[in-house]
Amino acid sequence: MPEPALPPSLKPPALKTLIVDDEENVLRAIKRLFMDEETEVLTAASGAAGLEILKANEIALIISDQRMPGMNGSEFLKRARQIAPDAIRIILTGYADITAAVEAINKGGAYRYLEKPWEDSELLMVARDALDRYRLLGENRRLTELTKKQNEQLRRWSDELQMDVQRQTIELSKRNEELTGLNTRLNRKIGEFIAAFSNLGDLRGGPAHAHSEGVAAAARDMGARLGLDKQALETVVLAARLHDIGKVGMPDVIAIKAPEDLNEDEREQYEKHPVRGQSAIGMIEEFREMGALIRHHHENFDGSGFPDGLRGRQIPLGARIIACADLLDRSLKNGLDADEIHEEIKKRAGSVLDPELAPLMRQSAEQLNGPSDGSDSPETALSLKDVRPGRRLSRDFRTGTGVLLLTKGTVLTAEYIEMLKRCAFLDPSKTSIFVWT
Numbered sequence: 001m002p003e004p005a006l007p008p009s010l011k012p013p014a015l016k017t018l019i020v021d022d023e024e025n026v027l028r029a030i031k032r033l034f035m036d037e038e039t040e041v042l043t044a045a046s047g048a049a050g051l052e053i054l055k056a057n058e059i060a061l062i063i064s065d066q067r068m069p070g071m072n073g074s075e076f077l078k079r080a081r082q083i084a085p086d087a088i089r090i091i092l093t094g095y096a097d098i099t100a101a102v103e104a105i106n107k108g109g110a111y112r113y114l115e116k117p118w119e120d121s122e123l124l125m126v127a128r129d130a131l132d133r134y135r136l137l138g139e140n141r142r143l144t145e146l147t148k149k150q151n152e153q154l155r156r157w158s159d160e161l162q163m164d165v166q167r168q169t170i171e172l173s174k175r176n177e178e179l180t181g182l183n184t185r186l187n188r189k190i191g192e193f194i195a196a197f198s199n200l201g202d203l204r205g206g207p208a209h210a211h212s213e214g215v216a217a218a219a220r221d222m223g224a225r226l227g228l229d230k231q232a233l234e235t236v237v238l239a240a241r242l243h244d245i246g247k248v249g250m251p252d253v254i255a256i257k258a259p260e261d262l263n264e265d266e267r268e269q270y271e272k273h274p275v276r277g278q279s280a281i282g283m284i285e286e287f288r289e290m291g292a293l294i295r296h297h298h299e300n301f302d303g304s305g306f307p308d309g310l311r312g313r314q315i316p317l318g319a320r321i322i323a324c325a326d327l328l329d330r331s332l333k334n335g336l337d338a339d340e341i342h343e344e345i346k347k348r349a350g351s352v353l354d355p356e357l358a359p360l361m362r363q364s365a366e367q368l369n370g371p372s373d374g375s376d377s378p379e380t381a382l383s384l385k386d387v388r389p390g391r392r393l394s395r396d397f398r399t400g401t402g403v404l405l406l407t408k409g410t411v412l413t414a415e416y417i418e419m420l421k422r423c424a425f426l427d428p429s430k431t432s433i434f435v436w437t
């Protein structure tokens with residue numbers, strides 16, 4: 001089907017052909033021949049006139065006679081090439097003028113040469129071919145230009161995208177830092193809250209006094225020796241601080257008496273404290289793992305413990321550590337020396353306690369009980385401003401009203417020193433801080 005004709009206003013302008021010849025009848029003949037072609041024909045009677053037309057018009061095809069007075073055809077084409085390098089150039093020569101044709105091709109960049117007199121059909125065919133070629137070259141140039149522009153656009157987009165990604169990466173890492181900071185602060189607050197909460201149980205006095213702090217210190221020492229990662233260690237230490245929180249609200253006698261001295265009713269009450277402890281903190285999702293350690297801190301390795309009668313490795317490792325730390329703290333508070341503590345461990349390893357943890361317990365006992373030369377080792381009394389992290393307490397430290405803040409053997413950290421400073425303001429102690437030299 002033929003393509004519908006475009007209205008004149010949308011039709012692309014016809015390509016222009018320039019014919020240069022000093023003979024008026026030749027110009028007329030070619031113009032007539034091209035009458036029905038899709039090209040606008042311009043004519044010039046000399047090379048000089050032809051150059052003027054070239055300067056004023058975009059010419060697609062040049063057909064020039066070779067033999068003209070003044071400027072011959074090859075000279076004209078040479079100059080025309082400088083003005084309109086893309087125009088397709090054809091030279092018309094006489095039969096004997098083959099040398100001139102070669103010159104026109106070499107110097108003037110002629111596309112074809114045709115002999116005079118020409119065959120109309122051949123001239124038409126060559127002209128159509130040349131105009132098509134000009135169109136194609138133009139289209140090719142247009143597409144190359146378009147591709148170049150699109151490539152530049154793509155490069156710009158890519159640069160912008162890269163900058164955007166960089167900006168967002170910087171923004172994200174800033175947010176990440178903020179979140180890490182908030183998380184650290186939140187964890188510290190949780191630790192402080194638990195320390196305060198665990199003191200509730202310890203305020204009662206008697207053997208329970210500062211028990212949670214002592215168990216936490218022993219559990220930290222053992223967990224670190226065992227190589228627990230930071231998060232697992234923190235969970236065990238926090239659970240150790242809260243392990244007996246289920247005793248809050250129970251009659252004082254249960255908290256104060258040794259378990260073996262309790263009567264049947266009291267024992268029944270007492271054995272509920274691990275489950276009560278787990279329930280007390282179980283509402284808080286982040287504390288659930290701790291809750292399981294609290295529930296099982298009275299399970300025995302041989303399955304004879306409570307509340308669930310778990311045995312061996314059924315008991316969570318953290319709960320097995322807390323059971324050991326509990327015995328260690330009670331032994332230290334009862335003033336047992338290293339040999340007596342070793343004896344206690346030996347008696348219970350394999351029945352109450354995990355036998356694999358026994359060697360660690362002995363090492364922790366030595367660490368928490370002070371230097372191996374015992375009470376004769378020198379201690380130093382420091383004021384709060386002279387205390388540095390890393391020093392180990394050689395005596396319990398209490399506030400002015402007698403609340404036990406840190407137990408003997410605790411290794412001071414920056415957080416502990418912060419806490420001592422706050423307490424010095426709220427409830428100033430009457431004594432110095434005693435550390436081993």
Ligand SMILES: [Fe+2]
Nearest residue numbers: 243244297298
């Ligand atoms: Fe307990």
Ligand SMILES: [Fe+2]
Nearest residue numbers: 211243244326
């Ligand atoms: Fe305990």
